[in-house]
Each structure stands twice: as C-alpha cells, then as structure tokens.
Amino acid sequence: MVLDIWKQINRNKIESIYLLYGKESFLINETRQLLINKILNEEEMDFNYSTYDLEETPIEVALEDAETFPFMGEKRLIILQNPVFLTSEKSKGKVEHNLSKLESYLAEPAPYSTVVFTAPYEKLDERKKITKELKRKAVIGEAKRLSEPELKNWIKDRAIGNGAEIDEDAVELIVTLSGTNLFMLTSEIDKLILYAGDARKINAEMVDKLVARSLEQNIFTLIDKVVHRKIEEALRIYYDLLKQNEEPIKILSLIAGQFRLLYQVKELARRGYGQQQIAGYLKIHPFRVKLAAGQAKYFSDEELTNTIQLIADADFQMKTGGMKKELLIEMILFQLNNKKA
Template sequence: MVLDIWKQIKKNKIDPVYMIYGTETFLINETKQLLIKQLLNEDELDFNYASYDLEETPVEVAIEDAETFPFMGEKRLIVMQNPVFLTSEKQKGKVEHNLKRLEAYIKEPAPYSVVLFTAPYEKLDERKKITKELKRNAVAGEAKRLTEPELKAWVRDRAGHEGVEIDEEAIELMLALAGSNLFMLTSEVDKLALYAGESRRIDAQMVDRLVARSLEQNIFTLIDKIVQRKIDEALRIYHDLLKQNEEPIKILAAIAGQLRLIYQVKELSRRGYGQQQIAGFLKVHPYRVKLAAGQARHFSDGELARTIEMIANADYQMKTGGMKKELLIEMILFNLNGK
C-alpha cells in the first residue's frame, strides 16, 4: 500500500526502484513529491531530477539518465511516467522500448539513482514478464481509493504534518462535508491548520464553519432534508446552489446520481453484499456507500423508481425548453417531500 511506502520514505529508508500504479492521482503525485523532498535540495533539482513520458520516449533513454552520475549531489531521481507496456492497452504512437535493457537495470540498479515508475492505470497486465520483474525487484504500491479508516488516518497525519491536532469528531465531519477527494481534503486541512493559530487544534465547530461543501455533499444534505420532511431547508440549499452559479441541469444530474446510488445500494444490500463489496462493484468510495445505505432505509423501491423517472422527464424538459429549469427542480423537491 502506498501509505506504507510513504512511512519508509519519511524515515529515509529509500529503495532504488519504485512502481506506483493505480488511478488515485493524488497518491502518485505525493509519492513523487516525498522522494524529491528526501533526496534533493532546491539547488540540485535542475541537475539531478528528470521526468520522462514513456508514451513519447523510449525507456532506454531514461535508463541512460539513471546510469549517469549525479552532479553536485549524491542522488538522482528519475521519474518514468505512463509505462503503458505494463498493461494490455495498445501503445499510442510508435515508440519502441528495449524491455530487456529495463529488465537488466531493475535487477542491478545504479546505487546513486532512484527510479520511480508512475502507472496511472486501473490494473497492470500480470501475465507480462516485465510486470512480474518489476513487482519482484521494485517496491510496488497500488494508488487506489483509501478506505474510511485509511482516510481518517491520512487526515490525522496531514494535520500533524501541519503541526496541529485534529479531533476525531472533526475528521468525521470533514469527510461528510468535503467528501473523499484527497486534493480537496489537503486544501481544507491546510486552511484549518492556518486558522487554528496558536491553539494548534482543529475541532468540529471549526470544520463546520470553514470547510467548503462539495456539490455532492450539498446534494446529499438536500436529500437528507427531504427524508426528514424539511422541505424549507431543502429549498434553501437548492437556492444557495443557484446563488453559487451552479447550473440547474448539473444540480439535477447530481440529485439523479445520488438517488441512483441509493437504489443500487439498497438492491445490492438486499442481495447480501457488504458495503466494501458494493463500493468495489459500483466503483465509488465506501464512505459514499455508507451514507447512501443510511438514506436508503427511508425510501421504498417504488418511490425511488418513480423519482428517478420523474428526474428523467425533468431532464428531457430542461433540454427541450419545456419549462423554466429552476422551477422544474423545485417541483421535484415538492414531489419528493410528498413522496
């Protein structure tokens, strides 16, 4: 797991070859930044850091660079992006790679260089010899969505990195408000750390006051208000979104997405799937599944089916100019309230 690799890097226990693969861009980028911080100072960056896109450059060119002695420093960092030859995907362009040269290098890497392969792919082709060799000889980690406990640990660690403590209740609320996007969470934790000032502590009140609500979270809260029969508060959230210049068609799509998720979670739960299994099957974060499961208890299958059909009709009218877009969503909210 990437988080375990980070722990070792922070302890300055650095290996010669790393391979980070997966679709969580933040984790891939953060691994690269950690290696830069540990290996190079600002004066060395221009001389001892290089990045190659392997969709455009043969891998042997990057290897030659890794075999070059560092200048004005002790280590070189070579990043090799998009190693599409590790997947079953067809390569773009006509770049040919000398994979035998790569195999030889990873078995005997240069002691003065660190090589990082960043593979932003959902999965690698495990049948390929080069994939097997890299997994055998490199430190490999999958950059995948963090589980709820991992997310909480990551937020806690990020706050500690900024020199502040964060309460458990504050972490829970932050994840509920901002979602699971690591780029957004980083921004929010850093902002709260600055606001905490000399107290060096982030509490739930601070999070509630300062953390920006994502559109996804606003929609979740809006549906929650409908579940609680608080139509006035649901309408207030909707009008706030309009004031923030959110397009009605985008709001409608987000409402449809949340209701569809509730329907899917409800159905898969009935079939005996656990929340982690549902998250994997639907390719959404487990935290979203947990929240949707809570809302699913308040809707029957028939209510959800009718509501999704109503939203589909509203979407058609929005796109054909049948009625004012803002009013269409208000009508849906009133209908949902009456169920």
C-alpha cells in the first residue's frame, strides 16, 4: 500500500526504485510530493528533478538522465509517468522502448538517483518479463481506493501531520458529509485546521459548521429526511438547492440514482452478498454501500420499484413540459413522505 511507503519516506528511508500503480491519483501525487520534499531542496529542483511521459519519451532517454550525476546536490529524482509497457494495453503514442536498457538499469540502479514509475492503471500485466522484474526490484505501492477504516485513519493522520487533533465523531461526520474523494477531503481538513487556530482541536460542531456538502450528499440527506418522515427538513434542503441554481432535472436524476442504488443493495444483500462484495460488483466505495443499506431497510421491494417508476414518470413530464419542474419534485417528496407515514 502507498500509505506504508509514506511511513518509510517520513522516516527518511528512501529507496532507489519505486513503482506506484492504481487509480487513486491523489495517493500517487502525494507520494511524489513527499519524495520531492525529502530528497530535494528548492535550489536543487531545476537541476536534479525530471519528469518523463513514457507515452512520448523512450525509456532509455529517461534512464540516461537517471544515470547522470546530480548537479549542486547529492540526489536526483526522476518521475516516469504512464509506463504502458507494464500493462496489456496498447500505447496511445508511437514510442518504441528499449526494455533491455531498463532491465540493465534494474540490475544496477544509480545509487545517487531515485526513479519513480507512476502507473495510473488498476492492474499490471504480471505475465510480462519486464513487469515481473520491476516488481522484484522496486518498492511497490498500490494506490487503490481506501477502505472506510483506512480512510478514517488517513483523516486522523492528515490532521496530526499538520499539528492538530480531530475527534472520532468529527472524523465520522467529515466522511458522511464530504464522501470519499481525497482531494475534497484534503481541502476540508486544511480548512478545519485553519479554523481551529491555536487550539489545534477539531470537533464535530466545527465540521457541521464548515464542511461543504456535495450535491450528492445533499440528495442523500434529503432522502434520509423523507425516510424518517421529516418532510419539512427535506423540503428545506430541496429549496436550498434551487437557491443554489441547481437544475431540477439534475436533482431528480440524482434522486433516481440513489433509489436505484437502494434497490440494488437490497437485492444483492438478499442474494447473500456482503457489503464489500456489493461495492466491488457495483464499482462504488464500500462506505456508500453501508449508507445505502441503512436507508434501504426502510423500504419494501414494492415501494422501491414504485418509487423508481414514479421518478421515471416525473422525468418524462419534465422533458415533455407536462408540469412545472420544481413542482414535480415537491410532489414526489410529499408522496414518499405519505408512503412512509
């Protein structure tokens, strides 16, 4: 895992070759920045830091740079992006790579250079000789989506790394409000740390006051209010979204998507799938499955089917001008509230 590499780097244990692969680009970018901070100072960046896109540059050109002695410093850092030759995919460019040169470098890497392969691919082709050799020689970091416990630990570590503490209930609320996007979470955590000031303590009250709700999260909360028969609060959220110039047709689409998710989670759970399996099958974060499962238990299969049909009918009326768009969603919310009464 990339998070394990962070711990090593923070202990100033820097290796010669890294392979970072996976779809979570934030983790790859953070690892690269951490290596920059540990290996180079500002004056050395112009001379001893290079990045190469291997869709455009042959590997042997980049490795010549890695074998060049550092100038005005002790270390060089070379970032090699998009090593598509490690996968079964076809390269988008027309670059021919001399992979024997890479094999030679892996056998005897330059002691004064750190070479980092950043591969934004979910899987590598383990059948290829060069992939096997690189994985044998490099420190491997898989940048995959964090599980819920990992995500919460990451939030705590992010706060601690910036000299602040964060309460457990505050961590839970941040994830609930902001979702699992690490770029967004980073922005919210940094904002909370700044607000905490000299106290350096973040609590749930601060999170509730400051953390921005995504449109998707507002829709989830809106449905949750309906589920618990709080129609006035649900309508207040809806009216706030309209004031923010959110289009009714987009709001309706997200409501439809949430109810489809409830139906899918309920059906897959009945078939014996666990939450992790459901997340993998639907290609969504397990935390979303957990939240959806909590809402789905308030609806029967028939209610979910009827609700999805109700939303489909409203969508048709919106697109054909059958009724005022804003009013259509109000009517759906009232109908859902009555069903749960």
